[in-house]
Amino acid sequence: MSLKSMSKKINLTLKVWRQDSKNSKGRFETYDANGVDTDMSFLEMLDVVNEKLTKEGKDPIAFDHDCREGICGMCSAVINGQAHGPLPGTTVCQLHMRNYKDGETLVIEPWRAKAFPVIKDLVVDRSSFDRIMQAGGFVSIKTGSAPEAHTLPVPKKDSELAMDAAQCIGCGACVAACPNGSAMLFVAAKVSHLSLVPQGQVEAETRVLNMVAKMDQEGFGNCSNEYECEAACPKEISVTNIARMNREYRRASAKNPK
Numbered sequence: 001m002s003l004k005s006m007s008k009k010i011n012l013t014l015k016v017w018r019q020d021s022k023n024s025k026g027r028f029e030t031y032d033a034n035g036v037d038t039d040m041s042f043l044e045m046l047d048v049v050n051e052k053l054t055k056e057g058k059d060p061i062a063f064d065h066d067c068r069e070g071i072c073g074m075c076s077a078v079i080n081g082q083a084h085g086p087l088p089g090t091t092v093c094q095l096h097m098r099n100y101k102d103g104e105t106l107v108i109e110p111w112r113a114k115a116f117p118v119i120k121d122l123v124v125d126r127s128s129f130d131r132i133m134q135a136g137g138f139v140s141i142k143t144g145s146a147p148e149a150h151t152l153p154v155p156k157k158d159s160e161l162a163m164d165a166a167q168c169i170g171c172g173a174c175v176a177a178c179p180n181g182s183a184m185l186f187v188a189a190k191v192s193h194l195s196l197v198p199q200g201q202v203e204a205e206t207r208v209l210n211m212v213a214k215m216d217q218e219g220f221g222n223c224s225n226e227y228e229c230e231a232a233c234p235k236e237i238s239v240t241n242i243a244r245m246n247r248e249y250r251r252a253s254a255k256n257p258k
């Protein structure tokens with residue numbers, strides 16, 4: 001069977017959150033999405049709906065996107081109550097319409113969290129993540145040019161864990177999925193990927209203290225071990241990073257009492 005013959009056309013009903021601006025009251029609006037090709041991505045489906053809305057002289061649905069390859073972390077939507085939709089380890093830009101059945105109704109909402117105010121429709125302001133990164137998510141030591149690899153050995157286990165944590169794309173699905181609106185998985189991923197390698201250990205204490213303080217200041221909630229963040233994460237970042245961050249935080253607090 002050729003790939004072409006496997007694609008189908010389906011009809012869907014979309015209930016989409018529309019909100020004109022940060023301070024305006026939002027509401028759900030219903031749209032028919034007819035003849036959706038199952039080979040389309042979710043965002044391509046929204047593009048087609050928007051084309052129709054534009055031709056009708058209506059305001060298209062605002063949604064965030066950039067790479068559409070699952071790497072930039074821009075796309076964000078809660079579909080039928082699940083951040084990034086139903087597929088594990090998948091961003092909404094990589095979600096395809098073949099995962100839906102003809103006649104289904106999809107409820108599409110923005111990330112909902114105090115620290116991510118809605119800008120318009122499905123677009124939220126995630127600059128709180130940038131400010132957390134500015135508080136410590138970097139190394140400021142002079143590393144010079146790339147050293148010969150064997151001069152700075154990193155245990156295989158640590159390099160693997162650091163690379164796993166570095167996969168976080170900063171999308172914010174963990175916050176949207178958490179009943180407390182906690183950013184612990186995001187912050188823990190950033191703290192881990194830096195502190196697990198020697199270059200990041202120099203500033204490890206100030207980093208974890210400053211990033212956690214900024215996270216609290218930005219209005220994110222606390223972690224109560226729901227594991228919803230890990231389930232929603234398109235990069236399948238493990239909650240073990242949160243445990244590592246908590247250990248680092250306790251150690252750093254003990255050594256740097258207020």
Ligand code: SF4
Pocket residue numbers: 167168169170171172173174175185186189229232233234235236237
């Ligand atoms: S931890 Fe996962 S869900 Fe959270 S920001 Fe990073 S990639 Fe997105």
Ligand code: FES
Pocket residue numbers: 064065066067068069070071072073074075091092093094169
């Ligand atoms: S648009 Fe870049 S990750 Fe989805």
